[in-house]
Amino acid sequence: MRLERVGRRYGPRGPWVLREAVLDLPASALVRVVGTNGTGKSTLLRLVAGIDAPSEGRVTGRPPRTAYVPERFPVALPFTATDYLVHLGRVQGLGRATARARAGEWLERFGAAEHARTELAELSKGTGQKVAVAQALLADPDLLVLDEAWTGLDTTARAELDRAVRERVAAGGTAVFVDHDPRRLAGEADAVYEVHSGAVRAVPAAVREAPREPRVRITASGGKPLPEGLPGAPAAEPQDPDDATRPLVLTVDAAHSDALLAALLAASWHIHRLDSEGVRA
Amino acid sequence: MTALLRYQAGLLLRSQRWLAPLLLYAAFLAVGVRAGEPVLGALGFSTAGLVPVTAWCVRICLTQEPAAARNVVAAAAGRSRAHLAALLTGTALPGLLGVLAVLGLTAIGDRRGVGAPAAAAAGLLATAACVLTGAAVGALTARPFLKAAGWSVAALVTGSLLALVTTGSPAKHALTALVTGARTTTAQLPWLACAGAVLLAAATAALACRATAHLE
Secondary structure: OEHHHHHHHOOOOOOOOEEEEEOOOOOOOOEEEEEEOOOHHHHHHHHHHHOOOOOEEEOOOOOOOEEOOOOOOOOOOOOEEEEEHHHHHHOOOOOOOOHHHHHHHHHHOOOOHHHHHOOOOOOOOHHHHHHHHHHHHOOOEEEEEEEOOOOOOOOOHHHHHHHHHHHHHHHHEEEEEEEOOOOOOOOOOOEEEEOOOEEEEEOOHHOOOOOOOOOOEEEEHHHOOOOOOOOOOOOOOOOOOOOOOEEEEEEEEEHHHHHHHHHHHHHHOEEEEEEOOOOOO | HHHHHHHHHHHHHOOOHHHHHHHHHHHHHHHHHHOOHHHHHHHHHHHHHHHHHHHHHHHHHHHHHOOHHHHHHHHHHHOOOOOOOOHHHHHHHHHHHHHHHHHHHHOOOEEEOOOOHHHHHHHHHHHHHHHHHHHHHHHHOOOOOOHHHHHHHHHHHHHHHHHHHHHOOOHHHHHHHHHHHHOOOOOOHHHHHHHHHHHHHHHHHHHHHHHHHHHH
């Protein structure tokens, strides 16, 4: 599938939200879309999913089955979780029995099996999001579009969604996703596109942010100035100029933390505390 | 398409949003129709009420899903097809009501000078004309054309009234045929009005289904 110089504006005289977007979405590819809020990421995903028609340019080679997970899934629908999934499965071309079986399987996988017969309106936000994710995976879509689909899921469900996305891609599908967490499927994307004030550009593999190693934060203080050329080139939070005795916080890759500690101790610095940074569930 | 229709009908029936237009139509018939009244006159009255009721029902079906749920279905089935399913579901319920009303009124009305089959045929054709005209009004006064609820409802009411009184409207044409028939006790079959309404509804549906992916 390909987006050729696609643009989108809301209404015939509205401002352009997106212009001249060129995207290549081959089969068996995981594609990430990055960019700050309000730059047109969601608009781009809606065009990819076929929800909106482009105001200019064209989309070619759309695969037959598309599924979309919205950022916030409203649970104000008068169905139980299973009934909703069966309806959506049938809309995506499954038979009733298959749709029902798959609905059960996916709710089970995301740990929401006990809510299968609960009315959507009574579901918690997190369980509602599990239903939203399950509907997209029911019918093995060729194109899976995820707009911050991980938001609102618990840790196990997030890991399960990661797995499901990998399975889809391995089975020849295309997955396009936006997520605020840079570590989401980090290093696995086959292509990264950055949306910036309505323009889309491909981010070359070489410049992509590598998955960060866990980093160690060292809080230390010392009377003497810091030695030059500390191991691992730690990032130091600027020392308070008014208070020289206030501890300094140094952050360094885990691989260099021992050497840095040794260097600080050798310089007769005092270590207040050690902790790891940036690793959150 | 069957799956989409089933989904839309499920939404409409399970949300109980069908109840309000149904009650409105029942009240309209209860107030305006008496047993033993000349059958064609009663049919003219009952089919006229279908125009606003259908417009309302179509609007309900077009707006009953939250936007995100609509996007999910649009991605799975295509936005135009999803819109068409909502239009068809919103038209089917008043259509069914209209058919029941025609059969009931033909049974209880005064059929002097007019045979029951002729009266029922005239009534059914007029029902089709009014339901399809009402559906066109509903489709044009809801999303994607009018998104603000206030303007949409105002346009829907005005549009329904205009569809009933404007010369050239299929609904007005069909009602005139019934009312004239009641005066002369001859059942004229409003074929032309019915055909006009089919064309109007088809053109409106095509326009709305095409516009929805562009305007929203």
